[in-house]
Amino acid sequence: MTMSATRTPASADRPRDGEGAAPAVPSPGERRRAARRQQLVAWLFLTPVTLYLVLFYALPLWRNVDLSLRDYTLRSFITGGAEFVGLDNYREIFTDPTFPTALWNTVLFTGLSLVFQYSIGLALAVFFFRRFPLAATLRALFLVPWLLPLLVSSSVWAWMLNSDSGVVNSFLQTLGLDPVFWLTSPDWSLVSVIITNIWIGIPFNLVLLYAGLQAIPGEVYEAAALDGAGRWSIFWHITFPLLRPVSAITLLLGLVYTLKVFDIIWVMTRGGPGDSSTTLAIWSYRLGFGGGSPELSLAAAVANVLILIAFVFGLFYIRAQRKALRS
Numbered sequence: 419m420t421m422s423a424t425r426t427p428a429s430a431d432r433p434r435d436g437e438g439a440a441p442a443v444p445s446p447g448e449r450r451r452a453a454r455r456q457q458l459v460a461w462l463f464l465t466p467v468t469l470y471l472v473l474f475y476a477l478p479l480w481r482n483v484d485l486s487l488r489d490y491t492l493r494s495f496i497t498g499g500a501e502f503v504g505l506d507n508y509r510e511i512f513t514d515p516t517f518p519t520a521l522w523n524t525v526l527f528t529g530l531s532l533v534f535q536y537s538i539g540l541a542l543a544v545f546f547f548r549r550f551p552l553a554a555t556l557r558a559l560f561l562v563p564w565l566l567p568l569l570v571s572s573s574v575w576a577w578m579l580n581s582d583s584g585v586v587n588s589f590l591q592t593l594g595l596d597p598v599f600w601l602t603s604p605d606w607s608l609v610s611v612i613i614t615n616i617w618i619g620i621p622f623n624l625v626l627l628y629a630g631l632q633a634i635p636g637e638v639y640e641a642a643a644l645d646g647a648g649r650w651s652i653f654w655h656i657t658f659p660l661l662r663p664v665s666a667i668t669l670l671l672g673l674v675y676t677l678k679v680f681d682i683i684w685v686m687t688r689g690g691p692g693d694s695s696t697t698l699a700i701w702s703y704r705l706g707f708g709g710g711s712p713e714l715s716l717a718a719a720v721a722n723v724l725i726l727i728a729f730v731f732g733l734f735y736i737r738a739q740r741k742a743l744r745s
Contacts, residue, residue, distance in 0.1 A: 479725070485718035492712055500715075507719040516693055516701055524697040524724075527612055527683075528676045532669060534616045539623025539668075540661075544653065546624075547631045557628070564621035572685035575614040576601065579686075604694035607687045611695055614682050619675075623668055630664030631657070663739075670735045674728050698724045 444452070486507050488500040511517055546557045563571060578584050579600035587597040600610040634657065642652050680699045683689060689696035689704065696704075698720055706717030 482718045482721060482725075485715055486722050488715060490714040490718075492714070495714055503715075507715045508723075511716055511719050511723070516696065519693045520696050520698050520701045520720075523608055523693075523695060524677065524699075526608065527615070527679070527697055528673065530612050531615045531619060531676050532672050535619040535623050535672060536665070536669060538616070539620050540627050540665075542620070542624045543627035543631055544657070546628060557624075560624055561621045563618050564625075568618070568681040569685060571618055572614060572682045575610075575617070576686045579610050601687055602691055604691055607691060607695040611683045611686050614686065615676065615679060618682070619672060623672065626664060626668045627661065630661045633664075634660050666735060666739065670732065673731055677724060677728050 487502060487504060489503045489507075490500040494500040542560065546553050578586050581587060581597060581599045581602060584600070586600070590597060598606055600606050638656055638660070639652060642656055647655070678699050679697070680703060683695055683697060683700050684703070687695045689700040702717045702720040702724065704717075705713045705720060
């Protein structure tokens with residue numbers, strides 16, 4: 419009786435299903451098949467983006483490079499068979515008298531636009547970051563220039579800066595000042611399009627920088643206030659340094675956008691008078707579509723120079739971001 423009571427059945431010594439059993443180790447073949455399945459799924463997700471980049475970026479860019487390396491006319495562009503001329507088109511545009519003027523105007527237009535767009539956008543972002551009545555309404559009103567089509571904004575500014583009937587000259591005359599030939603004077607045409615582009619680009623900077631300000635922890639400002647730091651000191655030593663990542667991407671996007679601005683200048687001055695407001699983008703359009711005999715290969719060469727400039731600045735940005743992450 420005692421022995422039978424203390425004897426444990428043999429089935430009790432075996433672990434039940436799923437209890438204490440060692441997990442099955444997949445074989446090398448199973449692991450390879452699982453890895454291939456994961457790669458296939460990843461490529462399926464990447465296929466739409468890859469097709470989009472190839473069709474709308476890689477192929478047009480390759481076509482533009484091919485255009486710049488051949489002597490295309492309007493007929494050969496349609497029928498094909500243009501002669502390969504290598505870098506002759508680039509030599510021609512670099513020796514053209516218009517090139518230094520267009521390059522300098524592009525530098526001025528881009529540099530001044532970025533400086534004032536960013537400075538005014540940052541000032542407005544800091545201003546609206548302070549809570550006060552109607553702040554959201556006023557911030558929404560500042561977005562109007564960004565929401566309007568560029569053709570509409572350019573046309574409105576062309577009317578405002580009209581030498582004879584523009585409201586800007588009417589206001590100057592009420593102050594006893596002489597009217598300014600904003601759009602027809604070589605001294606003022608580039609200034610006019612820069613002012614217009616600054617006005618259009620301020621809301622973009624305001625939105626991005628305001629979002630960057632919201633990402634800064636409030637505890638940082640509370641600690642600075644407890645240490646007795648003033649507003650100006652808080653801005654220079656806390657706000658501005660912590661906004662550097664957002665500022666970098668804002669300036670880079672603004673640079674790429676401003677380099678290729680065409681609508682504003684073409685609507686307001688068409689790059690004139692003469693070449694006084696001609697940028698590389700305007701010059702490329704003039705060569706390709708602005709005259710009776712289109713120079714498609716030269717236009718493509720100018721466009722490629724513009725793309726190369728944007729690419730170089732993009733590389734500088736990536737390098738700066740890597741250094742910032744390492745530090």
